[in-house]
Amino acid sequence: MTAQYFMPTRLDEALGVLADRPASILAGGTDYYPARGRQPEPRDLLDISRVEGLRGIRALPDGNGWHIGAATTWSDIAAADLPSAFAGLQSAAREVGSRQIQNTGTVAGNLCNASPAADGVPPLLTLDAQVEIGRAGGTRRLALGEFITGVRQTALAPDEMVIALHIPSPADRAASAFHKLGARKYLVISITMTAALVSLDANGRIAAARVAVGACSPVAQRLHALEADVIGKRGDEITVTPDHLSCLSPITDMRADSAYRADVVAEQAKRVLQQAVAAHG
């Protein structure tokens, strides 16, 4: 076994490694190690945790939105001082696994791992996140919905890596929420989870809404029909119908059966919307 361990401090070096050879990218390692188990690693390892400029969430100048570096951990997100539109993402951050997992696991790793139950995806879908992808000699951007292409599948080519997420500036005073349903308090993979981002008009009615659901389809989905129907409603007027959920295709697994998922996700979408509305105070 001749695998090597690369821990570059500059992005061009990291991209250079990927250009030269097939390598396994290691961010937090919290998905990587459990998946590998006791199997030896046949490929070289590229550790991106020390690449300068890759860690942290910050506002871009001139209202150009927000930047989340690919090495940003869940703990970084949870601890950051962010506008209320990020409350859902921060709530997801605090519910990923445990402190240990949050301290090393990254937001970008969560997306690249592309689990249907990845807690980061619904809140980032409601934030309209864009994924910045880099390779030696260039970068490209994809909407998050296009980046994740299937169960454990992304649009990444072997010589590419995620560099950052970009979040367009949320509407002033938009507020968000995230609800996760699991069978125990900590260290639990979601049975279903839902995120909502809401803006209200002057009368306290919903002016704009984005809702996304995870663990009920191969890739988390925005509920566009519901988003349209709640416009003009107060929190207590929200109802969720089967039509709103027709884009979902929940499966049966160890955690729950498909009928249960389909049933509770309606309630979850209602509650998370109501919480996002209530967050406007």
Place this chain on the structure above:
Amino acid sequence: MDKRAGLDPLQFRLNGRTVLIEVAPDARLSDVLRDDCGVKDVKVGCDAGDCGACTVLVDGAPVCACLTPARRVERQQIETLSGLVKNDSLTRKLAASFEAHGAAQCGICTPGMIVSASALLREVPEPTPDMVEDALGGVLCRCTGYRKIIDAVVSTHREPAPAPALTGPGHTGAAIPRVDGNAKVSGRERFGDDVAPPNALHLRIVRSPYHHARFTLGDIAGWATRIPGIETVLTARDIPGRNLFGVIPGFIDQPVFAESTCRFRGEAIAAIVGTAEAIAGLDLSGFPVTWTELPASLTPQEAQAPGASLLHDGHARNVMCGGFVSHGDASAGFDGADVTVAAEFSTAFVEHAYIEPEAGYARVADGRVEVFCCTQAPFMNLEGLMDILALPRSRIRIRPTGVGGGFGSKLDLTVQPYLALAALKTGRQVRMAYSRTESMQSSTKRHPSRISARIGADKDGTLRAMQFDGVFNTGAYASWGPTVANRVPIHASGPYRIPNYRAEAQGVYTNCPPAGAFRGFGVPQSAVAQESLLDMLADKLGMDRLDLRIQNALENGVPTVCGQVFDTGVGIRACLEALRPAWQAERQALAANRLPNGLLRGVGIGAGWYGCGNTSMPNPSTIKAGLTADGTLVLHQGAVDIGQGSNTVITQIFARAFGVPTASVRLLGGDTDFTPDAGKTSASRQTFVSGNAAQRAGEGLRRQVLERVNASETAQISLEQGLIRVTDEDRTHDIVPAQLPTDEDGYVLQAEGYYDPPTAPLDKNGQGAPYAQFGYAAHLAVVEVDPAYGTSKVIRIVAAHDVGHAINPLLVEGQIEGGVAQGLGMALMEEYHPGRTENLHDYLIPTIGDVPPIETRIIEEPDAHGPYGAKGLGEHALIPTAPAILNAIADATGVRMTELPVTPARLRAKLRQAGHG
């Protein structure tokens, strides 16, 4: 930038010192810390971030070392428990608080807990319980039920640190901290995987990927020679003795290595022995084996369907064996009853999920094989190995290590035969630790059950009759299945007077991992049925559910369903009465308040009883003690402490009997060369049976001391600087042990205590005296249900236990809280499926956020046979919990759940059927 990094040395700070070391590029930090740096206080429980036992601080932040690439910590600061205890006064205070609160039981999760809590306390010196839960949510504990851990962390800031209460003699009745606690809270305790020398060979078992398959082995020798570092490969052909093991005579049916057929997924077919590197890099995909998958039966229904293949010769319809109790005339009893309730129940496979996977090492010394391992039963292990290895007793030695949780599953042989065979064949030291997955695949489980039961009563609530039929999935091999089949009919009545009774239990072989001993041996399952039916009966009669139980509770002088009569010590009524204040207060609160957000709240009660020791069989313990020439008092304590506290309890009993403070006793563990057989740690027998042996040993040694100086029975003995001083009223005698001759063990005086509980065989109707004592328990649970989601949250438990005499009230609470957590898991989330939940990610046990505050009520109805009146407790602790929770859910929702665990999906489905929107 790092080039050829695998060849570059890695440098980091570890517990205040600089480490320079070469590591493989893909090495995990946990392995490097343990194996290369010798920091064994970093525990590996799952290798997947699911248990948190390996938590270390990297630049101050808690992370799982098993998910951290070793190469990443270049120039970083690593702190582990042993270093924190040495260098950080805050951690020292925290560790002292853990000890004082009894927050460490087996101790395997303790490093992860204390390291995580240290990080919290550095930031927040006076955290709230919620903050503690958030900070420790990533560390699983299977022993304590977490509440004492929360208490320990929350109260660490209080000065002075709560001093271990070692002021008095620490005899029975005193809540002293455990005598072996300091090693556990400081990272010095050595468990199964911590004791092998650095150069030992490693062993990896090849297991069946199928539930049922035929196989043929190919050219193994040829395969092995192509892989550098492989020393040997063991198969069934390498077994000098009998290729079978088991625990019950007549049911020794499990091969060490399957020979041509595997009966469950995870069954061993071969073991590969080689250098650490060779085993770590092993790719088993080329292993020369050809599999033919066969149809498998995973449930008794499938195993008993027409055409299902038989797992074992001589077991028609795959029936392993059955148990039966009949008392009075059940059918006449039902005919005369005014009301009857009946229902069917099912419970799931439950995994023990101790945080320490099975591990050990073996070596050959002076022609003898020595096996170091985590075990609940060193002498049974030894006897099992005699058969397999075809060696006499004198050539085998079992050296128990610390045990990181057992709960029944570490009674059976696991790593021991493989290690012993490998050491004998290679002449080298050989080690292995099961991976979490192979531990879950191959170790024993709690039997899944399907129960159909019926209870009849008079209008006034007097129980008339009960019928019980239980089918238990015993898996591919017998293990302790016969014990479950026998115990269940004896206990299925619950602690009640039932004049007409008929109960049958049957164990059925399937292609599942063997179901064996798990805290309660089938009784937690039967209690679910029986206690649920009592609530249904009370409701049908319009009676108070607690009153119905109290009205029918067993009493002194009243025969059990086996016709056994106890003149003293029947404490169930007192346990139930102890719940009354909470029961009334909760019911009034429920009537008065409506909860917000559509939540539903309910309160439920469950009761239970459990016979301590083997069922109608000999079950002796021997405890030995001696005084050395320098005046040291040595206790050979062979009742293995798996976290429950026998090291402490046995010592307290012995010290009281001998008449010196507990602190002056030196303990010697269960090494089979030096310590007599104190039986297995199971059946809630150690406090009772080994406790009696310890009392006798103490009294015997005391008698010898007193006789030597002709002192009266009331004389005081003290051990002072090489002297044995006897003070008898106003006279003082000094015995100078150095002047006495020593025996072959090196003692100037020694005594052995032997105890075998008085039981009597059961007749064909199960009538007789199965146990010398029972312990009794009743729990109250308050549960909040979110009906739209089907989620249940237990918010309060009150647990009343009759322990006869609480030898150590702190340890009593610890047993109860841990049992409650396991009962809660069984009720709400735990469900093992072979091939589908073979890790702690998919198999859920309660976390620190799932166990509510637990209020313990200790009842002491002295037992006629127990040491100072004490009764066993280990298994009683979880029996009433699941029924109490189920009854609370029914109280909250009006829906009776009969299929365990009550997952959100199951409860929601029932709620929808019942018309909840």
